[in-house]
Amino acid sequence: MDTNGERDRTGAPVSIRILHVGPGWGQRGGIASVLSELVTLKDQFRNDHVSISLFETHGFQSVRHALSFLIADVPHFVLTLIRGVDIVHFHVSVRGSFYRKLMLFTLAKLSGRKTIFHLHAGNFERFESNAGKMSKRAIGWFIRRSNATVAVSRSIADELRRLGAKPSTLHVIGNTACLAEQASQKSVEPGTADDSVPYVAFAGRLTEAKGLAELLKAIALLGDDGLTVALKLAGGGDIERWKQLAIDYGIDDRVSFVGWLDGDEKLAFYRNARVFCMPSYYESFGISTLEAMFAGIPVVGTRLGGFLDLVEEGETGFLVKANDPEALAARIRLLMVDDSLARAMGTAARRRAIRCFSMEHTLRRYVNFYREISQ
Incomplete structure (x- = not known):
């Protein structure tokens, strides 16, 4: 042509x-x-x-x-x-x-x-x-x-x-998200690791603008309400600051910092999560969100920026107001306690990623x- x-x-x-x-x-x-x-x-x-x-x-x-x-x-x-x-x-x-x-x-x-x-x-x-x-x-x-x-x-x-x-x-x-898209064509299903404990995944720079304080607070609120939820954070930044905040909230026993991940290691990190959460104050697009969608994982994000293009509210995940840990905790709870809902939303997320991105x-x-x- x-x-x-x-x-x-x-x-x-x-x-x-x-x-x-x-x-x-x-x-x-x-x-x-x-x-x-x-x-x-x-x-x-x-x-x-x-x-x-x-x-x-x-x-x-x-x-x-x-x-x-x-x-x-x-x-x-x-x-x-x-x-x-x-x-x-x-x-x-x-x-x-x-x-x-x-x-x-x-x-x-x-x-x-x-x-x-x-x-x-x-x-x-x-x-x-x-x-x-x-x-x-x-x-x-x-x-x-x-x-x-x-x-x-x-x-x-x-x-x-x-x-x-x-x-x-x-x-x-x-x-x-080429690597994640290629991996999505394989038959491996989300959450299939033999020793996998359901967890919330975050991937990106560990900065205040990514809403990490609200995410840690949401995990603490869920614990106060009787639901212990594991959180894994992938990425680099001021890790000591966020470790200390996890200690302050009394949730350091359920928060893991896994560093920058690449290749198959990163794909497994998404695939074995129950929920992907990115409560940013602003987000132009959200490549890590798209990677999670290709992996068949539902997304909890904020009602702004690129999330509005990526996430279909109530279909492929949930969007909440920025800087609202209570709303964040409520949406995470829904997906952590209802495996069938999480899987259905994850499947819809993968279909949307393939169709649109x-x-x-x-x-x-x-x-x-x-x-x-x-x-």
Whole structure:
């Protein structure tokens, strides 16, 4: 199929060359996970005459990293543009992520390349409202001067509209969970580990914004009400802080910190849970939530952001108001005491994940999007 109307000397369609710009150099989670998923689909994109490559930037976590960005990343980016790129696809979050991409965006515009502003942060509007006058102008300029914008959920699309994105070139494209999707095609059923004790699973950065205080409080409330529930937390962060809070609540005997998980270990972590719970204060999409859905696990999340796209209330899980441990405890209780309900919701969650967020579904949206921009 001809992707953009152009053909080489042999008559074969010419690929649209996409350069994805995002984090790298050991950074984990968030955008790094999204880019890893896209790289996994590289061959499938090539079959549709879309060539994708990744440009990884150093973070601003230290002076050394910032200098590496200026001394190494910026010249390398210019050389990459010269070698041949049609569209530069910027994956943007807040703070350092935004300012790094802004600098490279300026270079891409000066070189005449088409650009995409792809917003991943659920707290970007707050970032913009707290920014200084010059930063506010830079944010508006970046968004409005891009050839197109992408939001990972309908909620993020609403933010982009309020920040000046053109509705005619704004697209909503969710994320994928390739490994979890592939595993979902196998016959292994959720909760089948021989020594599995039903537990609530959480996976993500161990930060206050993920609602960990409310989750630990909910587990404590359930214990006070006579229901002892195990909680397993996967991810990195200030683990000692959350261990101490579990001690303070008197639930340290039922809370486990299992660290970052990858591959089969992570899939087993989801599959053997009874419930996946992510009570975030904001969530742009929720890749770990999608992974749990592919694993056939019901979700308890908050009524905001990407959860509104992922979870069907009462069908694939439950959504509660953020910062409400009592409501959280009530929904967790329903699924922990009723195995048949949990399994039915988990099955529905897997079906929804396959129907709406499969690799093939997302690939088609990207390919059609790139064809539209390349015209």
